[in-house]
Amino acid sequence: MNRWERAIxxxxxxxxxxxxxxxxxxxxxxxxxAMVFDASGRK
Structure with missing residues (x-):
């Protein structure tokens, strides 16, 4: 089991x-x- 699988x-x-x-x-x-941190995506 790799690191990613262990994390999941x-x-x-x-x-x-x-x-x-x-x-x-x-x-x-x-x-x-990405939308949350995009200034143009703010309401």
Whole structure:
């Protein structure tokens, strides 16, 4: 198990989620975070 897999496993256990949920949610979350820190995206 590599470092990334251990981190996912740890987060999933800590938050009572399936590891697949974290891997599926991560890319859209990162895309949305860019809007949060983008000055033109502020309301």
């Amino acid at each position: 496993s740890h987060l999933a256990t800590k938050h009572q989620l399936h590891p697949n949920q974290i891997t599926q949610w991560r890319p859209p979350a990162i895309d949305k975070l």
